[in-house]
Amino acid sequence: MPQSLARIHIHLVYSTKHREPLLTDGVREALHRYQATVLKNIGCPPVLINSIEDHMCTRCSSCRGR
Secondary structure (H helix, E strand, O other): OOOOOOOOEEEEEEEOHHHOOOOOHHHHHHHHHHHHHHHHHOOOOEEEEEEOOOEEEEEEEOOOOO
16 A cells, blocks of 8 residues: 655744843753753654754654654
């Protein structure tokens, strides 16, 4: 029987309130690790996590149905 396969990536963008530059180097590193752990735990492996002082971008694979 034929099977259809798809790979869906999700792009998430988070911003600080009023785009204030609150994400310092130390905070960003911890935030990246935390978000990677959360995404792995829900079955959505992160492809890329990046940020600057006022926002964060994440690209992850879609979660598989449970």
